[in-house]
Amino acid sequence: MEGSRIIMRFPPSFLDEIRARLPVSEVVGKRVQLKKQGREWRGLSPFNPEKTPSFYVNDQKGFYHCFSSGKHGDQFDFLMEAEGLPFPEAVERLASMAGLPMPVQSREEEVRESRRKSLYEVMDLATKYFEAMLQSRGGAKGRGYLADRGLGAATQQRFRLGYALPERFALKEALGARGVSIEDMVETGLLVSAEDISIPYDRFRDRVMFPITDLRGRVVAFGGRALEKDVSAKYLNSPETSLFHKGSLLYNGFNARASAHKGAPVIAVEGYVDVIALVEAGFPGAVAPLGTALTEEQLALLWKMAPEPLLLFDGDKAGRRAAWRALDLALPHLKPGVSLSFGMLPEGQDPDDLVRAGGREAVESVLAQAQPLADVLWARELESASVDTPERRAALEARIGEIVRVIGDETVRKHYRVELMERFRRLFISAPQQGVQSRRDSGGGNGRFDSRGGRRQPFGRGSGRPAPGAAGEGMRRSALVRGAAAELPRNEALLLFAVMNHPWLLDQFAEELADMPLQNREAAQLRRALLDIHMEGEGEDAQALVARLETAGLGALAARLRQLAVARHDWPAFADAARADVELWWGQRLVLHRRTHALSKDLKEAEKRLAEEPTDMNWARFLDIQRQLAALDGTEALVEGFGAASGRPARSM
Secondary structure, three states: OHHHHHHHHOOHHHHHHHHHHOOHHHHHOOOOOOEEEOOEEEEOOOOOOOOOOOEEEEOOOOEEEEOOOOOEEOHHHHHHHHHOOOHHHHHHHHHHHHOOOOOOOOHHHHHHHHHHHHHHHHHHHHHHHHHHHHHOHHHHHHHHHHHHOOOOHHHHHHOOOEEEOOOOOHHHHHHHHOOOOHHHHHHOOOEEOOOOOOOOEEOOOOEEEEEEEOOOOOEEEEEEEEOOOOOOOOEEEOOOOOOOOHHHOOEOHHHHHHHHHOOOOOEEOOOHHHHHHHHHOOOOOEEEOOOOOOOHHHHHHHHHHOOOOEEEEOOOHHHHHHHHHHHHHHHHHOEOOEOOEEEEOOOOOOHHHHHHHHHHHHHHHHHHOOEEHHHHHHHHHHHHOOOOOHHHHHHHHHHHHHHHHHOOOHHHHHHHHHHHHHHHHHHOOOOOOOOOOOOOOOOOOOOOEOOOOOEOOEOOOOOOOOOHHHHHHHHHHOHHHHOOOOOOOHHHHHHHHHHHHOOOHHHHHHHHHHHOOOOOHHHHHHHHHHHHHHHOOOOOOHHHHHHHHHHOOOHHHHHHHHHHOOOOOOHHHOOOOOHHHHHHHHHHHHHHHHHHHHHHHHHHHHHHHHHHOOEHHHHHHHHHHHHHHHHHOOOOOOOEOEOHHHOOOOEOO
16 A cells, blocks of 8 residues: 555656666765775665675666675665655655655645645744743743753753743734734644634643654644643643644654664653653653554554664553553564563653653663563463462463464464463462462562563462472482483383384384384383384284394393283283274373373473572472372373273273
């Protein structure tokens, strides 16, 4: 859609005329010192710092190429890359340099464009008037307010701050004397007019004025800060006009865009004075919505400036709610490499307070603690969730699924699903648990969460829980995770023993056997031999297979496997079991083995986390995995009809 609009507004013949009049070297040469080298020009890259020139311009071919950054393009691309301009602005800039008038599609469009230009002039006149009033005798009140906020004369001039006198018709009369019509003042929102208002009057009175510019630096609206406490609206913005759409612009957006292109971080805050304070403290990429919550259009603007802008909110409940609204707004639009980060201010402070109290260092400290969107999302869900029963855990899991489905990009959606479900897994607590409180009992969301979503709660004395070292020692002594350093794990032994007695299993399950996780080196060696014999087409019966294993020096290991199998419990692994029973048993035993192996790895990780951070959450996770492993140890297949084929009593679930 955007591309088609660009083509309609800028015909190819017009763009070609610009290219013909302006060689690439002339456009680039205004920013890069070029030296002639044969048919090309060469210079240092404007995109990356370098000592050896790697930037080339070829006027005959009509392009530049930067070997250090890989950037390549024509005159328009260069302005867009070097100055961060959108395509229409790059065209207008180059057309002016080339002395070409901009194309007009129709007489109506020409009239509208001329009308807009005159309205921009009206807004500029109003800005100059407010600036003059601030510095006049009548502006002492406004200067006093700004001085109290630490905004001196240089800052006032930099941001073109002004003051609206208390009189009802002051601006109206001043602009009228300059030839501005009442109609233009009404259309730009400077005057209030309605059917029930006989005489239009000034919209802004007794207010400090903050000019709002569009992305080309033209004043299109104002924000006025009241100086009296009993005024109904502390901040008053211009209404929607033909120049101003508050949901599509950001305060300081014009200057922030240029600064962001030079590497400044993009920081979105809530108020105009907050933006000015941050800029003055050395953060020129600061912006703010225009008196409303962040909109999708404003979010898109932020992403045009930086792939991961930072939203800085107050540290109170209102600030958290604002952060969560922004989070929900962003989720459907996340893309690879495009997201948000969130910073929270100390409670009771806004950015202006922070700067005045601690300067740039205080701001940098807050920014350094900013969290990625995924962390803030997880913290929000935990704050409102209770996980002390299976039903409540299921509700949280369902909520995670709902959140993930909102994300539009398939790749990002996949990674969020994996990330959030992994955090959910780590949080999993079997209830009831001593010492593990529900969020309702522990004060809702007032606790602090670690990077994995757990609440930071140190172990207390007399809690009845062993120290991490003791728990770890017990775990290491367990046969469940001792593994095969000293002996063959039971599941591994039984599965291999069954293959020895039933070589035909390899016809169906060779790939499963090859992929089966093994802890014991001898077991892995035996598996390799079994697969090799199968691939060679030998060992079709058990006796031939065992003979081949003995030839390979594995006869002793095969004998050890027989000793581990118990005929009464492990009968499907023995040679006299019916084929149907063996197939069913072997498949289920393989699933059980994989589950045990995965839990053993989880247990080792849980022990490590518990040693590093002995929280209730980590302790509960450790115990839960131990219980799951204990439940699996010695489990037998209990399936309806199992054993009937071998003449054994049927079992049921």
